[in-house]
Amino acid sequence: MNEGTKQGQIHNSPPIMSRDIINLTDHEKFFMEKAFSFAKEALGNQEVPVGCIFVHKNEILAVGRNEVNETKSATRHAEMICIDQIVNYSKENSKNYMEIFREIDVFVTVEPCIMCAAALYNLKVRSVTFGCRNDRFGGSTVFDVAEILKPVTIVKGGYRSEEAMQLLKDFYKGQNPNAPESKVKKKKSDVDVKQDSL
Amino acid sequence: MSCAKKIKLDEKILPILADDLLEDTPLVEVFVDSIKDQKTISKVVKDLNASCPIPELTHLKRIKAKEILLLIKNNLEKQQVHEYLKSNGFNVSLLCNQIRIVSVAKIAPKTKTQHAKVNQLWPCNFHSDKYIEKLSTNTLFDHSEILEHQLYMKVAIEVARYSKQNKIAHFSKGVVIVDPKIKSIVALGYSVTHENPCKHAPMIAIDNVAKTQNGGAWNNYEQLTTTKLNLCGIHPKLYTLLQEKFPQITFGASRFKGKSIKEPSDGPYLCTGYCVYSTHEPCIMCAMALVHSRVKRVFYGVKTNNGGLGTLCKVHTVKDLNHHYEVFTKLCQDECESLKDV
Numbered sequence: 001m002n003e004g005t006k007q008g009q010i011h012n013s014p015p016i017m018s019r020d021i022i023n024l025t026d027h028e029k030f031f032m033e034k035a036f037s038f039a040k041e042a043l044g045n046q047e048v049p050v051g052c053i054f055v056h057k058n059e060i061l062a063v064g065r066n067e068v069n070e071t072k073s074a075t076r077h078a079e080m081i082c083i084d085q086i087v088n089y090s091k092e093n094s095k096n097y098m099e100i101f102r103e104i105d106v107f108v109t110v111e112p113c114i115m116c117a118a119a120l121y122n123l124k125v126r127s128v129t130f131g132c133r134n135d136r137f138g139g140s141t142v143f144d145v146a147e148i149l150k151p152v153t154i155v156k157g158g159y160r161s162e163e164a165m166q167l168l169k170d171f172y173k174g175q176n177p178n179a180p181e182s183k184v185k186k187k188k189s190d191v192d193v194k195q196d197s198l
Numbered sequence: 199m200s201c202a203k204k205i206k207l208d209e210k211i212l213p214i215l216a217d218d219l220l221e222d223t224p225l226v227e228v229f230v231d232s233i234k235d236q237k238t239i240s241k242v243v244k245d246l247n248a249s250c251p252i253p254e255l256t257h258l259k260r261i262k263a264k265e266i267l268l269l270i271k272n273n274l275e276k277q278q279v280h281e282y283l284k285s286n287g288f289n290v291s292l293l294c295n296q297i298r299i300v301s302v303a304k305i306a307p308k309t310k311t312q313h314a315k316v317n318q319l320w321p322c323n324f325h326s327d328k329y330i331e332k333l334s335t336n337t338l339f340d341h342s343e344i345l346e347h348q349l350y351m352k353v354a355i356e357v358a359r360y361s362k363q364n365k366i367a368h369f370s371k372g373v374v375i376v377d378p379k380i381k382s383i384v385a386l387g388y389s390v391t392h393e394n395p396c397k398h399a400p401m402i403a404i405d406n407v408a409k410t411q412n413g414g415a416w417n418n419y420e421q422l423t424t425t426k427l428n429l430c431g432i433h434p435k436l437y438t439l440l441q442e443k444f445p446q447i448t449f450g451a452s453r454f455k456g457k458s459i460k461e462p463s464d465g466p467y468l469c470t471g472y473c474v475y476s477t478h479e480p481c482i483m484c485a486m487a488l489v490h491s492r493v494k495r496v497f498y499g500v501k502t503n504n505g506g507l508g509t510l511c512k513v514h515t516v517k518d519l520n521h522h523y524e525v526f527t528k529l530c531q532d533e534c535e536s537l538k539d540v
Binding site: 067070071072073074075076080081083084087097098113114115116118119122123136137142143145148149 | 393394395396401404405407408411412413414415468469481482483484486487489490491492506510511513516518519520
């Protein structure tokens with residue numbers, strides 16, 4: 001469905017459903033595999049399992065996973081952690097980070113949330129490839145950030161989405177240890193897995 | 199509240215409300231008919247409710263004087279209406295067969311103003327939500343509360359000035375996060391986007407709140423070891439400066455209690471219950487960061503071109519999100535505006 005997507009067109013394309021499978025090159029599959037490994041690391045550390053890597057000219061320049069519970073900061077999503085690494089990399093190598101970001105391909109296991117989508121679009125990253133949709137905070141599923149910011153970034157999703165979603169389900173089986181007990185226990189079906197503090 | 203008084207208040211503070219509180223209630227076309235004999239009104243209503251209930255329009259009364267609301271127009275033609283009622287077992291001989299189409303409220307109105315409009319079209323039930331009413335009429339805060347909000351915004355302005363004048367920041371933008379329960383400033387933030395493009399003032403302030411909970415990711419100052427309240431969210435230099443300028447203000451966060459099974463936490467969690475005072479309207483990234491952080495209210499002075507709380511969009515009113523905060527603008531607007539000249 002997303003094969004024909006061209007720059008700037010993404011926000012006009014119909015929503016990608018979780019069962020959609022997008023075609024990736026072997027390289028891209030390798031990068032997604034890497035992102036998955038960080039999502040699993042997050043799960044092992046009682047964090048919402050989202051993993052992310054930033055690739056620059058086929059070289060991995062940043063790796064990250066959700067660190068919200070560890071840092072007590074709801075902004076420490078995998079993507080934000082990678083952004084910080086690119087900024088540091090640019091400084092250490094006396095490069096202009098805005099130029100680097102423009103050539104960055106982002107691989108992330110879950111659709112970036114509204115905050116991360118806005119950050120990545122503002123940094124003009126070249127592309128974002130994600131696994132499953134984020135039906136709680138998604139920067140296109142819940143609120144279409146692209147429609148407002150008109151980014152140059154190409155976005156495609158749906159690769160190994162069931163696996164990405166399963167990781168989230170595994171996490172929520174154990175419940176977020178840091179979230180306060182909700183006053184009203186909401187009824188949720190097993191299928192309707194929601195993500196907290198992605 | 200008189201009109202003049204309200205306009206005066208609007209200049210000091212203005213809530214940014216969800217569109218569905220500001221816009222007129224959406225309408226829907228329905229078929230109505232008249233009842234032949236006034237004496238049969240209650241029978242007609244009872245029979246019609248039994249044979250042709252309208253679950254979508256329970257906010258409407260069925261009767262308006264001698265007129266009765268029959269059904270939503272959908273794909274039916276006027277001529278087909280009585281046939282349809284008959285097939286549902288309703289005795290149409292009680293009606294005049296003068297079918298008309300009228301527009302009525304599609305959903306229950308949310309504010310008194312909305313109710314007044316749609317109630318003229320067709321009688322409409324309305325349960326006023328006192329809190330929403332106060333928000334929509336901008337009467338939530340009294341004079342002393344507004345003074346308190348202005349005081350915290352003045353601190354944010356001071357933070358913005360400090361950061362620019364001391365060449366820490368390229369832009370003078372300031373954020374103050376307050377715990378209203380203990381009336382104390384928990385954390386401060388100013389923009390350091392020259393260092394990192396995501397280090398907007400609100401993002402820094404959120405990270406500084408995390409420091410009061412033994413967290414935080416961006417370590418940029420020596421944290422103060424504390425007395426009664428936790429001062430880890432406040433830059434020591436700013437603390438000294440602000441204490442002098444604002445002797446009436448309390449600084450520091452409630453003590454953070456770590457979570458364990460033995461000792462359930464009743465201490466702070468992220469920014470839950472906190473109020474944010476920002477000299478400038480937060481962008482979409484920061485607005486969503488504040489949603490994730492579960493803040494209670496956001497006050498900002500001036501709008502920004504890339505603002506996500508009123509200018510480009512209203513992130514705080516996105517229906518499908520699991521947390522919503524209230525937003526108020528125009529607080530110390532002129533002073534915030536003049537920060538660009540610092």
